[in-house]
Amino acid sequence: MTETATIAPVRKSLRVECSPERAFEVFTAQVATWWPTKTHSIHHEAVTDVILEPREGGELYELAEGGKREPWGRVTAWEPPNRLVLAWHVNPEGAGPTEIEVTFSPEDGATRVELEHRNWEQAGAGAAEMRDNYDSGWDLVLAPFVEKAR
Amino acid sequence: MAYVHPMDALGDPTRRAIFERLRSGPKPVVELARGLPVSRPAVSQHLRVLREAGLVRDHAVGTRRIYEVNPEGFGQVRTWFEDFWTDALDAFKRAAEGERSDR
Numbered sequence: 001m002t003e004t005a006t007i008a009p010v011r012k013s014l015r016v017e018c019s020p021e022r023a024f025e026v027f028t029a030q031v032a033t034w035w036p037t038k039t040h041s042i043h044h045e046a047v048t049d050v051i052l053e054p055r056e057g058g059e060l061y062e063l064a065e066g067g068k069r070e071p072w073g074r075v076t077a078w079e080p081p082n083r084l085v086l087a088w089h090v091n092p093e094g095a096g097p098t099e100i101e102v103t104f105s106p107e108d109g110a111t112r113v114e115l116e117h118r119n120w121e122q123a124g125a126g127a128a129e130m131r132d133n134y135d136s137g138w139d140l141v142l143a144p145f146v147e148k149a150r
Numbered sequence: 151m152a153y154v155h156p157m158d159a160l161g162d163p164t165r166r167a168i169f170e171r172l173r174s175g176p177k178p179v180v181e182l183a184r185g186l187p188v189s190r191p192a193v194s195q196h197l198r199v200l201r202e203a204g205l206v207r208d209h210a211v212g213t214r215r216i217y218e219v220n221p222e223g224f225g226q227v228r229t230w231f232e233d234f235w236t237d238a239l240d241a242f243k244r245a246a247e248g249e250r251s252d253r
Contacts, residue, residue, distance in 0.1 A: 008228070022246060035238060
């Protein structure tokens with residue numbers, strides 16, 4: 001049996017009472033105002049900012065006290081104010097990234113935001129195919145989150 | 151049986167390595183231990199933790215135990231992210247609808 005388990009994407013949909021332009025702006029240019037960095041980051045309390053470079057190929061990273069910079073991922077589609085795709089990849093040396101797509105659509109004077117976090121298979125199966133590498137895959141994807149589970 | 155959270159179980163690098171090996175298909179302990187810098191009893195101990203976390207399951211074939219990924223337990227990891235996004239997007243909604251945030 002060589003089959004690997006497939007895992008359904010995480011999907012979220014919410015209505016935000018502002019324009020798509022504003023929603024896109026807050027999501028991308030003001031990440032640190034809403035992302036729970038105290039619990040979901042590499043340096044927790046020491047995080048000073050989260051930067052998303054506003055272009056395709058741009059990097060997403062956290063900044064921490066002492067000037068430390070930790071990569072979280074990369075922008076693979078940049079279509080303001082309607083669509084954003086991120087390769088979520090906390091350590092670029094590790095197994096394949098998971099993918100996060102976010103769309104912003106007008107809805108009766110407000111905005112419908114839909115998020116899909118997918119390609120979970122990449123995180124584990126990609127790692128399984130790599131040479132014996134004890135330090136790949138899950139920690140890269142999950143490292144910022146493991147603390148939260150305690 | 152003590153309940154082990156899947157995220158905690160995967161918090162250990164050796165256990166992650168074992169789990170990743172199982173992603174390509176079911177394997178006996180001896181095969182899982184090959185190339186790992188830990189003893190077979192240690193691998194068995196790690197497998198016990200993974201099993202208690204619901205991430206793997208096992209069955210006997212003759213005198214050997216074969217381990218495989220338990221898709222239900224794996225789904226719990228996904229569920230954890232599901233909850234994460236619920237919280238994060240709530241905060242995002244507040245930030246987007248509120249005044250320009252004063253950080």
